[in-house]
Amino acid sequence: MTPAIRTRELTKDFPVGFWRPRPYRALDRLSIEVAPGDVFGFLGPNGAGKTTTLKLLMQLVFPTSGDAEILGRPVGDVGIRRRIGYLPENPYFYDHLTAEELLGYYARLFRMAPVERRQRVTAVLDRLGIGAERRLQLRKFSKGMLQRVGLAQALLNEPEVIVLDEPMSGLDPLGRRDVRALILELRDQGRTVFFSSHILSDAEALCSQVAILAKGRLAAAGRLSDLQEFAVHGWELVVSGVPPHVLDRVRSRVRSVTAITGDRYAIDLPADARPEQWLAELAAAGATLVALNPIRETLEDLFVRRVSEMGDGGRPATATRVPRRGPGPGSAA
Numbered sequence: 073m074t075p076a077i078r079t080r081e082l083t084k085d086f087p088v089g090f091w092r093p094r095p096y097r098a099l100d101r102l103s104i105e106v107a108p109g110d111v112f113g114f115l116g117p118n119g120a121g122k123t124t125t126l127k128l129l130m131q132l133v134f135p136t137s138g139d140a141e142i143l144g145r146p147v148g149d150v151g152i153r154r155r156i157g158y159l160p161e162n163p164y165f166y167d168h169l170t171a172e173e174l175l176g177y178y179a180r181l182f183r184m185a186p187v188e189r190r191q192r193v194t195a196v197l198d199r200l201g202i203g204a205e206r207r208l209q210l211r212k213f214s215k216g217m218l219q220r221v222g223l224a225q226a227l228l229n230e231p232e233v234i235v236l237d238e239p240m241s242g243l244d245p246l247g248r249r250d251v252r253a254l255i256l257e258l259r260d261q262g263r264t265v266f267f268s269s270h271i272l273s274d275a276e277a278l279c280s281q282v283a284i285l286a287k288g289r290l291a292a293a294g295r296l297s298d299l300q301e302f303a304v305h306g307w308e309l310v311v312s313g314v315p316p317h318v319l320d321r322v323r324s325r326v327r328s329v330t331a332i333t334g335d336r337y338a339i340d341l342p343a344d345a346r347p348e349q350w351l352a353e354l355a356a357a358g359a360t361l362v363a364l365n366p367i368r369e370t371l372e373d374l375f376v377r378r379v380s381e382m383g384d385g386g387r388p389a390t391a392t393r394v395p396r397r398g399p400g401p402g403s404a405a
């Protein structure tokens with residue numbers, strides 16, 4: 073099956089500094105594959121290189137080395153551009169236009185005929201919940217409303233592959249929930265959604281696959297359920313009303329016993345313990361179950377650990393200067 077998105081050793085150096093520009097490696101040999109129909113979370117802390125990767129996919133910047141394909145064709149392929157939707161990180165629009173005018177303008181860029189244009193613009197505005205405000209100038213829009221306009225623009229051409237840069241950032245909880253629902257709806261329509269985020273809980277709620285980027289490098293990738301790090305590695309059993317002599321007996325056989333409040337205790341059991349047996353034993357002695365929780369690493373933990381494992385040597389600036397290129401389409405940075 074042709075991947076919806078594929079990058080191979082994709083690398084980007086930016087020249088930094090004015091008098092003596094030196095290359096700064098924003099993205100270091102990234103190789104990932106996104107299967108069609110997936111919701112793929114591209115995760116990493118600020119500065120990890122997520123936006124750079126998305127810009128490389130959209131040809132807003134050009135790679136230092138390596139390459140990328142969308143729907144089996146090189147990213148530059150003209151026919152492919154029409155099948156992709158893109159939401160930039162901080163969408164900027166002409167703020168004297170109305171939402172309707174702006175989308176009409178993009179629809180013209182997609183060469184839609186007038187009737188189709190009106191239908192599509194109305195349909196996406198309706199879908200994104202932009203009502204009568206569609207006739208207001210964008211400068212009167214809140215951040216959340218502008219984000220909706222950006223999403224409407226990204227979906228205008230009914231794209232097969234949708235690339236969203238931090239689609240949930242800056243939104244209130246209701247806005248986040250709406251964007252989540254929209255992403256799942258797009259998935260149910262068979263589209264591929266590739267989105268970047270530094271917010272891990274959003275990814276946990278949405279993604280079948282993730283790639284974690286740290287300091288420009290791939291730190292982990294795969295199905296969330298397959299990542300070994302998320303296996304259960306212990307149990308937290310919270311009980312109340314355990315008689316003191318029973319508690320003393322328990323202490324020597326578990327990893328730890330922590331007093332919480334009053335007569336509540338948290339008992340930390342190893343991964344191979346049978347929590348049901350412990351519960352039965354404690355209940356027989358008069359204890360009451362308060363909670364039983366599997367202990368597993370969260371995406372957050374993984375993230376922090378991988379980033380710290382990479383240490384400071386994570387992003388060496390290459391020693392050589394970035395070769396100067398002549399003016400032309402390849403020289404954009």
Ligand SMILES: Nc1ncnc2c1ncn2[C@@H]1O[C@H](COP(=O)(O)OP(=O)(O)O)[C@@H](O)[C@H]1O
Pocket residue numbers: 086087088096097098116117118119120121122123124125405
């Ligand atoms: N045009 C640029 N010139 C120089 N450095 C850049 C440029 N764009 C991004 N960078 C640097 O590359 C790194 C990755 O940035 P970015 O891709 O925006 O990260 P993210 O989106 O994950 O927060 C950052 O350290 C950033 O400062």
Ligand SMILES: [Mg+2]
Pocket residue numbers: 122123124161238
């Ligand atoms: Mg970014």
